[in-house]
Amino acid sequence: MSDVLVFAEHLQGNLTDSTFELLGKGRELAQTTGGHLIAALLGKGVEPLTEQMGVAHKVVMVEHQQLAAFNPEAYAIALKAVVQSLNPSIILIPYTSMGMDLASALSADLGIPLAAYVSEVKIEDGTLMTVSQMYGGKVNVESEFSGNPKIVSVLAGAFPAEAGKVEGTPVIETMEAPNALANLRVTFKQWIEPEGGDVDITQQDVLVSIGRGIQSQENIPMVEELARKLGGALSASRPIIDNKWLPKSRQVGKSGLKVKPRLYLALGISGAPEHIEGMKDAELIIAVNSDPNAPIFEYAHYGVVGDLFDLLPILKEKLGG
Amino acid sequence: MPVDPKQIRAKDKVVVDGIELTSDWNRMFDQRPVFDYDVEVLEKIAGIPGAESMAWCYQCAQCVPVCPVNEVGDYGPRKIYRRLQLGIDLIPDEELWKCTTCMHCLRVCPKDVNMIDIMPAVREEAVMEGHVPPELQEVFENTFEYGNPLGESPRKRADWAKDAGVPVPLMKEKKKADILWFVECYPSYHPRGKETSVALAKVLHALGVDFGILGVEEKCSCDSQRLAGERGLFEEFAEENIKTFSKYQFNTILVTDPHALNAFKKEYPKLGGRYHVVHYTTFLAPLIDRLEYRNTLNYRVTFHDPCYLGRHHGEYDAPRRILNRLPGVELVEMWRCRQNSFCCGGGGGGMWLDGFMADHVRERLSENRVREAVETGAQVLAVCCPYEISRFEDAVKSTGNEGKLMVKDIIELVVEAMGA
């Protein structure tokens, strides 16, 4: 009744970061509720993955051919069976492609409450409290739950994954696959790998973006190196694309692409409204510009007024390797 | 059937009797094709109400040399006609989106082939059929949703007035004023536009003008959206604006934007909205000596005639009269001025087609114009259309003329001279 159940998400044979993030948070919650942290691992031949789930007290495994790859219907059936059998207090599901299918399905099927877009989970005076990032991050909603169980669907990256990567030997329990798996309306067919090609800047976690302040094409390789060191890619504002210094696929802004990276490092971009439109939703914006009145500083979280050619070499050096 | 360029093939290198032939000598032609002029598309396009004059072209070619787009690329009404004759449909054709409706061709056209009517009519068909450049689609959607092409909050339309430092009364509170100032979108939202609005507010205040603005009640005049093919959008907001105007008593509508001037003068009357409308330069020119000037500007200034103030509405003198009265301003003309003025590229939807145009022209019209302005030796390029200030400021940067040329709205120069 006071256990915390984490849906262990795995993709193509690997547990995802979200799983560790939830396991770490789950353990913290279980300590407060006085229950156990239990991981639900659905799949086929997934037992080796349990080795990475040392943080959990127990891993409940359901194995079935229909669970070999994620299947919204099959996974919902199996997870429902696990929940019904364990009757946990809190169910943690990542707010990811898989979690989206599962959390709401479970809520509707079992008639239990659900909070999505969650970035914070706490137990205060015995009550579970969540904070959800709503309205594109513009407003947070603090909610509480009465009764058990309840489903918390957590945003990727909300908690550190480290806390979920703890050595240990969980109890492995195998549950019989529900009969309903024999009769599905949704069938997994195959994996489709993404196509190669030029970088898709909308998919990058880190973008180093350049504007007119970069002055000449010769300076681009230097910035590219910085982007590489940050594990990201190079993007640009319109003038750079117009000059054909970078391909159109790298353009951020109104006539280019809208991006939402975790880090947007804007170098020599003054911040025309047309550009701002394309990047204002980045999680962290750091802007470097020589003009203290550049509008980009209105939108950036951190700003640096100065010559970017003074800063760049030092920054690169400090990032090392 | 259109001529297929693939029917003309060039070989890289042809050697005949040991002599290497180059250029035209090695052009190899396919067998002569059976060819048919599919004139149906010409008839279809000329059959669109408003586009009738497309069929009148007699290929005299006067339009091409004056066409600003041809100056930086390959375009012209004559060429459009010829393509239509060859069976190339204009509706899905990219050529359809190049025209800025600057009216230069119509000025010289002996047959009145009127691109100012043809373009919106054919584009409207294209929009209906779903052939809209994505950049433009977003602007249409923004306008429909928010009442302005920038996609800004309609509630913040009058936020600029907070920085004016002088009272900017709302018609909603005044109900009655001599002048209803229609601010328009770029002067309400664009950072540089807002600065010109503040400047105009200061001047109106200094002159003791009895004026009011509509604030959140104001909706885009949509003239450029209409010219870009969205007549429905234009009508939707025209009806709203006419309804709003009818709530208040005023004698004159003052506009900052020549495109709004065009809408109110030429299009609103068709929908029952008849007003006395003036551009702010026309309004200000006779009053310019009533202002007190504390500063001498010491600028050599050149002035760009906006297409929709000059060629479309014949106002060439008022902006010049204002500039000539400002202490320390020396006005120098670019060769292309007045009736012959160049185009900044912003009209007729061009404002929102920069990405599209980049694939079709050697340089932006604004860049071409900025080079001309720099050649006059002027320090200031004076403008009086909200599209121009941002377009030319961009162009000053992209042509590497930063520090050499400032772009200022005339009203900003007035305020600078006043020292207000």
Add this chain to the structure above:
Amino acid sequence: MPNQDILVIGGGPAGLEAARCIGDIGYKAILVEKRDRLGGTPDEAGYAALTPDLRNAEEAMSAMVQAVENHPNVDVRLGTTVVAAGGSAGNFTITLKNGTHEENLNVGAVIIATGFQHFDPGRETQKYGYYEYEDVITLVDCEKMLRAHRFVRPSDGKKPERVCFIQCVGSRDRRIGNEYCSKVCCGIASKEAIEIRQLVPDCKVFIFYIDMRMYAYWEPDLYWKAQEEHKVNYVKGIATEIVKKGDRLLVKGEDTTLRRPFEIPMDIVILSVGMEPSQGTREMARIFGLKQNKYQFIEAVGAPMDTVTTSVPGVFACGACTGPADLEDAISAAGLAAMRAIKTIRHHSNKKAS
């Protein structure tokens, strides 16, 4: 007794020919000319050679003038205008004015031959800058220089190296209101081009055109001759703008066959201005109450089968007052007008007699 005299208004080629015909047949013609001399536009504008045969204009016109001046049946009234008209066919009352002196006159029929005026290039919508640049001239200005045998750049008197004609200035233009072709400018430009080439052999001559409109023998006599014998260059595509560049003129346009814009330096640009009804033509239409077409030329109501009859019985019109016309048209129509006027007089005499 109905009046047997015929009033001919206008002393240009058409009026001269009409008066001569009337006199030759034995009727009396009263030829009224507002200028102090006869010869009409070819004389007034100082034509050098006539189109299409390049005959010396002065000689040709003075032969016509002499034929009339020496004619016993022609009463020439110079410096005279018609200021009022009344009555009807067979018996018109006309008021003539010479200086301050007014005189009433009775005539049986009237022939109007008040001609045309050249299009004023200040009215064009393009940017040719006729009143701005000295070296932009018209066909007429060119004609005067050719007649003086001195074809030079007006701005500095230097010998031109490159000269061009721009066709259709003020003609075939809906914006200006002259939708018609002025008929003669292509021929005249070609003729002048030949003369320029003869006078200044080193000077290259270009003609920018929409279509070259040559009729009948003008094709071999002028167009081909200009191109083949006199090396005049014809370029399809009209220039739209003229800019001063140094001491030369930069002519901007599009070469439509090449599909490329051009900018060509020229020493002299000649605008091929077309024809518009003259002030006299407009005035006569008003005084006689004649129907005019939408371009204000006098309408020949029976055209094309009858090119001289106007909307008022007994009043006939010939030459360029009825629309753009070359010399051949004007002379032919003048003869016809004379014949129709005489027929009117006879008709009314017979009616009266019976």
Add this chain to the structure above:
Amino acid sequence: MHIIVPLRQVPDLVEDLEIDASGKDLDREWLKYKMNEFDDHALEEALLLKEEVGGAVTAVALDGGEVDKLLFTAAAKGADRLVKVRGDFPTPLNSHAMARALAGAIQGLDYDLILTGVQAVDELDGQVGVLLAHYLGIPHVSVVTDVQVHDGKAVVHKEYAGGVMGEFDVILPAVLGIQAARQTPRYAPVSRVRMAMRKSTIEEVSAEASAEGAPDIRKLFKPEKGAGAQMLEGSPEAVAEKIIHILKEKGIVQ
């Protein structure tokens, strides 16, 4: 093929969102609503499918806000039938209530496929599409980027992090949560919208909805965000140090 596309209105994020006096909801008096952008993709995909295999598209929306404009815009784009769902709905309307109301309305309609936007900015208690599928008792797949239909089933691509996709067969009827249509949602020319306003009719059905299934909202609050950027000052050396510190703090560099 009868396709139903439920369209929902969400608060427009272009406006500053204000919190009402109770602290538990947005101040809805001045709120501007617009169509959920993912629903626009769902509608586009539905129209593309109709163009491919024939059939009809029905747009369904819950009453409130500018629902008529929303439905007429759908008609202008090509929706054949417009349905407005009326009822005594709780405010704010949460995902569970919305899904129940839609299920009630859709049950009475003929359908083979339901396409919804994959998510919306105000889905505190889960995705309407998935909930709807369960209330209707039909399968669902979320985060769908490609749909083809034949022989009573849909072949869909579901996208996972990093761009890898799974291909599924789904027996119809089903609910698919559309992440992105195969092409940019088409433009509805305003003349068409105006024509739809004059010529199209909106059918009305009523439905009931309970809000059961959501957590209890304690309060709304705005995330902390200073006005403008926090400026980093000092020598280039010091600034670089500060930037790296920030990046480490956010877990962007190790």
